[in-house]
Amino acid sequence: MENIDDLNPEELRRWALEQKHRLEAAEAALLEKDRKLEDEERKRKEEEGKRKDEERKRKEEEGKRKDEERKRKDEERLRKEEERLRKEEERLRKEEERKRKEEERKRKDEERKRKDEERKRKAAEDHSHQQDRRREIAENIALDERRRREIAEKSSRRLTIQEYLESYHSIDASVPIITDPTQTTKGETTNPVGRLYPRRIIQWHNFSEKQEEIWDILSSSLSFSSQPLFPSRQAVEHDMLKIKPLNSEMALHDTQVSTVESVVKHLVDIVHKDPSLRSRLGLQGTVEFESHTNLGSTDTSLSYSLAQIPMGSAASGIENLEQPNQATHQKVRGKGNRADQFCIYSTSSHGKIPLVAIEYKPPHKLTQVQVATGLTSDIEPDRDVINQNGEGFEFASKWLTSAVVTQLFSYMVGKGIQYGYVCTGETFVFLNIRDDPSCVYYSVCIPKLDFEDDYETRLHRTAVAQVFAFVLQATRSTPPSQAWRNAVLNLDVWCVEYDDILKRIPETVRKEKRVSPYKPQRWKGFKRSPIRTRSRCLPVESVTRRSTSDDDTDDHDGDIPSPSADYVSRQKDKPATRQGTGSSKGQSSSSNQQGHSGNRQNVQTRPFCTHKCLQGMALGGPMDQECPNALDHGNKHISQQEFLSLVRDQLAVDLGDNADCIPLYLSGARGSIFKVRLSSHGYTLVAKGVQKVDVALLSHEEDVYDHIRNLQGIFVPVCLGIVDLIEHYYYDGGIFTHFLFMSYAGQPAFKFMEKAKGDAANEIIAAFSALHQYQVLHCDAELRNIVYDVRTRKYMIVDLERARVNPCQPLGTIGPNIQPQKEKQTLAKGRKDPFTQELESLQMSLSRCA
Structure with a gap:
């Protein structure tokens, strides 16, 4: 600081002012400090007061706690006193209870002594009866054991044909039929479909006689008609567990598979094992029931199918050839490929042959009374049903039955099948299309009503027996000719859908209570049932020469077409009356010039x-x-x-x-x-x-x-x-x-490879190597495309449908066989050529089969 004396008045004045401000600030700071000290003192005193208040309160609470503790101790003392008094009372009560129990024990001892005396008295009286009762119990136990053993033996014993048919008829009769709309299926609404329909639906008057002919042949076998060849009752009862209430197509199908179709298949298997019956019935194989009519797998080469052809009796496209859509294949008219219709096949060395077409309609959609009412006479659909305005139950029944027959008929003619039946679970309508495909013959069978206790052939009328004989009828028939198939083209189309018709019939008409007009066909020609007596086991000549007279006057076609096997056997020694057909006259002269024998073998x-x-x-x-x-x-x-x-x-x-x-x-x-x-x-x-x-x-x-x-x-x-x-x-x-x-070409190679072993593989490799020498790549070198020719004892390659020819030796003008550019690039990189790859792949396949 400069000396004050050196300051001029103005500076001195400022200096004095500053000093004043400093003093004022110092005083203000002192005052603020004093104020804070006072506040702190005040707060301290307040906190001290609070602390004293809390101490006071604590002491008051301590006093209260001690008072409560004193009270608690007083209450505990009182409680203990009360507990002591209670225990004393309990002790007194127990003492009284003990005394009471002692008295009760004494009373019971006296009662027991009395009862012991009574029991001893009764024991003396019952002693003589106890031995009799024990002997009776032992006898009953032995009887029960013997009965159980007999039941077990009976259940496990194989059945005769009579017992077998009766058992399955009992199952058939017990299948629940559901008609309550709330528990049944309803058909989906669909557009009517154009179906080929028959010009005439004709009663098959001699149906029962045709069935009889089958059973007459079966009766000639002692083992079939009387021996226990068939599954036991245990097996039958197992099938009974599979039955379902018939409330839908699926339930009906499943039940029929278990109780009819599988049984029929087993019966045919038994017949096929009998050489005599197999010969007389012309049975070439067994039968199968399937849910489609695909005669060959569409994803399998045709040449593979060719390999299945037996001694006595290649393919769809290549990689670079455009594959036409399967839907572009032209189909014959008619509903020949519906998946919900079921077909029976005959499996033999010739492959699978469609025999019988089946249509299932649950009984709530097609009742027994409707079938019996609708199919009481011949029907001409054009005249009686199509575009007709009828009323009442009779017309509705005829309408429904014509529709369901047409549905199956259209399927049959589309697939070339001449036998079929409609099944509702309680009713069967058997159909047969003969030489004239515009007519279909029908026969109505209701097994529950046909099975008459007082009728000798009742077992033939069960569902299993009817279908069995019907299937055997079908196996004896010849396939329809091309003339028959050509005639189918002349049939007209009816736009009809069964469920659509069902919905159009008023509920009141469909539910109308009616008495069934059904009358079973009488089975003529049997004095006694062939499966119940051996007196009907006639010689072969007697059966085959039985009368062919027929009171079926409307059957202008005569008998059913001759069975295939019998037909073949008859044709072996039969002189030919024509070359192919009557219209093929132009070939006769050529035939004679070439030394034709004149006896035409089928x-x-x-x-x-x-x-x-x-x-x-x-x-x-x-x-x-x-x-x-x-x-x-x-x-x-x-x-x-x-x-x-x-x-x-x-x-x-x-x-x-x-x-x-x-x-x-x-x-x-x-x-x-x-x-x-x-x-x-x-x-x-x-x-x-x-x-x-x-x-x-x-x-x-x-x-x-x-x-x-x-x-x-x-x-x-x-x-x-x-x-x-x-x-x-x-x-x-x-x-x-x-x-x-x-x-x-031969038969499938796998049937012969086991015997040949290593030699077969070498011969097959040599065959493919020869193919490769001509620059032909098979493109599907698998065992399924190799057959064995028994005559030449050589393995042959089939299925050349996918084959390609190498560009180093082009196949003329066949463009699709040009080797792809990608394959050329692959070979350029030094990788294995496709011929080597094919041989290596084939060797691996053959090694897996060794």
Whole structure:
């Protein structure tokens, strides 16, 4: 600080002012400090006061607590005193109770002594009766054991045919029928479907006689008619557990499978094991019940199906050839492929043959009374039902039954099936389409009403027996001819859906209470049932020569078509009356010139020509004297072109029952296999038939065969070429326009490989190696495409439908066989060529089968 004396007045004045401010600030700070000290003192005193108050309160609470503790101790003392008094009272009570119990014990001891004395007295009285009672109990136990043993033996004992049929009839009679709308299914609303309908629905008056004929044959076997060959009652009771209340199509189907279809299958199996019955019935195999009519897997090659053809009796597209949509295949008219209709197949060495079509209608949709009322006389749908405005229960019943018969009829003619039945669980309507496909014959059977206790043939009228005999009828029939299938094309279409008709009939009419007019057919011709007496076991000649007289005056077609096996056996020694059909007259002169024997053997039993024989015909080579048909071929082969021309003309006219072209019931994704015989020259071989949409695929397969012509008859079948059919062939709902003719290749290789073992694998590899030498890649080298020819003792490759030809040896102008660019790039990188890969893959497949 500068000296004050040096300051001028103004500075001095400022300095004095500053000093004043400093003093004021110091005073203010002192005052603030004093104020804070006072506040702190005040707060301290307040806290001290609070502390004293709290101390005071604590002491007051302590005093209260001590008072409460004193009171508690006083109460505890009182409680203990009360407890002591209570225990004293309890002690006194227990003492009294003890005294009471002691008195009670004494009383009971006295009572026990009294009872002991009474028991001893009674024991003395009952002693003589106890031995009798023990002996009676022992006898009852022995009797129960014997009864249980007898029941067990009876349950496990195999049944006779009588017992077997009666057991399943009891099950059939006990199946619950559900009619309550709240517990039954209702059909979905669908648009009416165009179905082929019969011009006449005719009563089958001699149905029972046809069934009798079957049972008459069955009666000739002592073992079948009287021996215990059939499953025990335990097995029958097991099936009984599977029955369901009939309230839907599915419940009806499941119940029928368990109680009818599986039983029929077992009965047919038993018959098939009996050589005598098998021969007399012409039974070629067993039967199966399935839910579809696919005669071959659509994802399996046709050549694989071809491999299933037996001695006595390739394919759909390649990778680079455009595959037409399956939906573009032309179908014959009619509902021939509905999945909810069920078909029976006969499995034999010839494949699966559709025999009987089945339609299920639960009884709440088609009642017993409706069937019996609707099918009481012949029906002409055009006149009686279609576009008719009728009223009442009778018309409604005729409408419903005509619709359900049409539904099954359309399915049958579409698939070429001549036998079928409608089943409601309590009613069966058996159908038969004969030579005239515009007429269907029907017979109504109600097993519960047909089973008459006082009637000798009642067991034949059970559901199982009826279906069994009906199936055997079907196995004895011949397949429909092409003429029959052509006649189907003339049938008209009825836009009808059963559930739609059902909804259009008023509920009051459908539920109208009616008395059933059903009257069972009387089974004529049996004085005693063949399954109940041996007196009916006549010699074969007696049965086969039984009278064929028939009072069925409206059956203008006569008997059912002859059974296939019997037909074959009769045809072996029967002179031919025609070549194919009456219209094929143009072939007779050629036949005689070529040395035809004049006795025509049926194509079903005609053996296949040898590879060498057909190769000689294809290449103009010599005759093969080892060919089983050599005598029919004449002195020299006709040319391949002449063969194709003749067989094409023959197939256009040879359409009757004895036609020399039959389906072998083997189908693939793009075609089906037929057995064909050139009637005039006896050449017998197989043909692969395809529809128009698949002709390009068939042509490609023919080109592949032509490329490896030197291997034909050695490692692959002999291929004779394609013909475009003048008259289309109708089969399995398809319309076939072209046939590719080939020699018979053999049977599946896996049947013979176990015996050959290593030699078979080497021969198969050699066959594929030969194929590869011609730069042909099979593209599906699996065991399923290899067959074994028993005649040549060689393995053959089939299924060339996917085959490709390597570009180093192009196959003429076949564009689809050009090797893909990707494959060229793969080979350029040094990887294995496709031929090596195919052989390695084949070796792996063969090693797995070894």
